[in-house]
Amino acid sequence: MEITSSVRKPLVTGGKTIHDVTEDVCSRVEGKPTISWMLALATSLGVLTIGAYAIWMTLWNGIGMWGNNKTVGWAWDITNFVWWVGIGHAGTLISAVLLLFRQKWRTSINRAAEAMTIFAVICAAIFPILHTGRPWLALYWMFPLPNTFGSLWINFHSPLVWDVFAISTYFSVSLVFWYIGLVPDFATIRDRASGAISKVVYGALSLGWTGSAKAWERYETVSLILAGLATPLVLSVHTIVSFDFATSVIPGWHTTIFPPYFVAGAIFSGFAMVLTLMLITRRVYKLEDYITINHIELMNIIIIVTGSIVGVAYLTELFMAWYSGVEYEQYAFLNRATGPYAWAYWTMMTCNVISPQLFWFKKIRTSIVATFILSIVVNIGMWFERFVIIVTSLHRDYLPSSWVMFVPTIYDVGVYLFTFGLFFTLFFLFAKFFPVINMAEVKAILRSSSEKWTKKDPVATQNVVNPAPKEA
Amino acid sequence: MMKKKNYLIGVFNDENVLLSAIKHVREAGVKIHECYTPYPVHGLGHALGYKRSRLPIAAFMFGITGTSLALLMQYYMMGADWPMIIGGKDYTALPTFFPVTFELTVLLSAFGMVLTFLVASDLRPYGKAKVFDLRATDDKHIMAIDLGKNKNEISVIKKILQDSGAAEVNEKNM
Numbered sequence: 187m188e189i190t191s192s193v194r195k196p197l198v199t200g201g202k203t204i205h206d207v208t209e210d211v212c213s214r215v216e217g218k219p220t221i222s223w224m225l226a227l228a229t230s231l232g233v234l235t236i237g238a239y240a241i242w243m244t245l246w247n248g249i250g251m252w253g254n255n256k257t258v259g260w261a262w263d264i265t266n267f268v269w270w271v272g273i274g275h276a277g278t279l280i281s282a283v284l285l286l287f288r289q290k291w292r293t294s295i296n297r298a299a300e301a302m303t304i305f306a307v308i309c310a311a312i313f314p315i316l317h318t319g320r321p322w323l324a325l326y327w328m329f330p331l332p333n334t335f336g337s338l339w340i341n342f343h344s345p346l347v348w349d350v351f352a353i354s355t356y357f358s359v360s361l362v363f364w365y366i367g368l369v370p371d372f373a374t375i376r377d378r379a380s381g382a383i384s385k386v387v388y389g390a391l392s393l394g395w396t397g398s399a400k401a402w403e404r405y406e407t408v409s410l411i412l413a414g415l416a417t418p419l420v421l422s423v424h425t426i427v428s429f430d431f432a433t434s435v436i437p438g439w440h441t442t443i444f445p446p447y448f449v450a451g452a453i454f455s456g457f458a459m460v461l462t463l464m465l466i467t468r469r470v471y472k473l474e475d476y477i478t479i480n481h482i483e484l485m486n487i488i489i490i491v492t493g494s495i496v497g498v499a500y501l502t503e504l505f506m507a508w509y510s511g512v513e514y515e516q517y518a519f520l521n522r523a524t525g526p527y528a529w530a531y532w533t534m535m536t537c538n539v540i541s542p543q544l545f546w547f548k549k550i551r552t553s554i555v556a557t558f559i560l561s562i563v564v565n566i567g568m569w570f571e572r573f574v575i576i577v578t579s580l581h582r583d584y585l586p587s588s589w590v591m592f593v594p595t596i597y598d599v600g601v602y603l604f605t606f607g608l609f610f611t612l613f614f615l616f617a618k619f620f621p622v623i624n625m626a627e628v629k630a631i632l633r634s635s636s637e638k639w640t641k642k643d644p645v646a647t648q649n650v651v652n653p654a655p656k657e658a
Numbered sequence: 659m660m661k662k663k664n665y666l667i668g669v670f671n672d673e674n675v676l677l678s679a680i681k682h683v684r685e686a687g688v689k690i691h692e693c694y695t696p697y698p699v700h701g702l703g704h705a706l707g708y709k710r711s712r713l714p715i716a717a718f719m720f721g722i723t724g725t726s727l728a729l730l731m732q733y734y735m736m737g738a739d740w741p742m743i744i745g746g747k748d749y750t751a752l753p754t755f756f757p758v759t760f761e762l763t764v765l766l767s768a769f770g771m772v773l774t775f776l777v778a779s780d781l782r783p784y785g786k787a788k789v790f791d792l793r794a795t796d797d798k799h800i801m802a803i804d805l806g807k808n809k810n811e812i813s814v815i816k817k818i819l820q821d822s823g824a825a826e827v828n829e830k831n832m
Binding site: 203204205208330338339340341342343344345347348351352355358359362363366369370373374376377378389390391392393394395396397398399400401402403404405406407408411412415416418419422426429625626627629630633 | 673692693694695696697698699702703706708711713714717731732735736739740742744745747751754755757758760761762764765767768769771772775776778779780781782783784785786787788789792794795796797
């Protein structure tokens, strides 16, 4: 008996059988790397190397190499940190929140999105660690370890300490969630492996998984509870990141709307990055049957929703600045829109508020080219959002004599480039050696959501017979 | 070296056939060793008569441990060992302890539960997988019956499996 819907579009097209899923995903892992893949990896490694020089110079000479000054103490580094953390959010959202909401369309994209989360959080972590100035001591300063001043501890009243706990918990829980999901698929690759190296490597990675009914039962329980734990975690992480600003008394930062506004912005930019990556991956790996236009459209709808929330948040900030009657607050927002960084503010407004509204048109949200361009536009916009919040709020102090402009140095650019190189290097390695699509989960939804089964293909259903048992 | 045992392996093409076959096999008084599927099949554990997993309880206990540890740690460090007033807050202002408490609850709960899962399911790096049929991680559903634990004759069990829709029935010594 099939339970099919005539309303919902199939999630897997092309009449795939269960075995086809294994073949389609494993063949990318088993095959020799293609020239284009090697070129892509080499490019990212090149960018990473150039960026590594900037990191080296920063470590050797100190963060004076950056454009930060006494007034703008948090500049590109914290902008990039918040931006990368935000990008990470979509992965956990897809795997956890959509799992709790029983959204089956997450299955084709969750693996790559979670990988993106983990790599983005690694990139994010680089910035605050470098910003401590002496990263080799950072571990010692950030975690509750008694230090050389006696029993003086880290300050648990500080949002920066909350941030350390939030980001490190987020990273480790996401990593575990991702890995547990990978185990059954590693077992599939292990059981098909012919080479000695791949047998050993995937044998170790699959942890001895056999797919026994007992293990699946527990696996499903674990996934569900991890999703239940990760959902509030996603919300808490960006909320806590926003506390870095919101608990201060800087005009433009000291607002109660920050937590929800940051979370919405994070999901917004995260989905944009998932789209950027998935559009490339599906093209290169020919996964159009798994990541369909339907998937892209659904993600674009999430972008409309979160983009609109972000837009409303910007307007609320402006309203609250006026309504509060605080002259400093009013100045901060007037300065954002008309001051020396107005170009950044209006770039942010255009990219984040106006451009995602184009997705209301079905033609645009189902177009690959338009989605790809807009996904990059959104990411640029979200970077400017963080830049605007941080730099425009800081560059006008209470004391006009300390008013300055922030100009990034080539080392600021270099460190940012390094994280791009790192992110794409990790992603390309992942795409080659790990199954990019969660095979087990896609197989599990095939029966109810694939084109083949919903069309009642006689070949697919011929085995569904229920013979009466004969007494032996 | 573990002693080798004789198993009868039923290979099924479809999850629904497997589910009905389990019913028939169990009704015939044959004990099933275990079933292996490439993806989670709903109702499989129930059909095999497994009890509900107690992992949620483990997750909860680990979570409670995280909450208490976090609160104890913060109260001790900020309240007792080196009290300081920061930002006009009390030494032990509870609201400022919430974020860290929440994170540690989640962290311990997730890690504790996953470790419990790995130990309970005997999953570890280089863990030896007892694979009855390599296709069990691809597209086939496997039912393994331990012949040593069943009194019925092989031919009888074979017949039951075939009659209940198995595509193949193999014998395996492992």
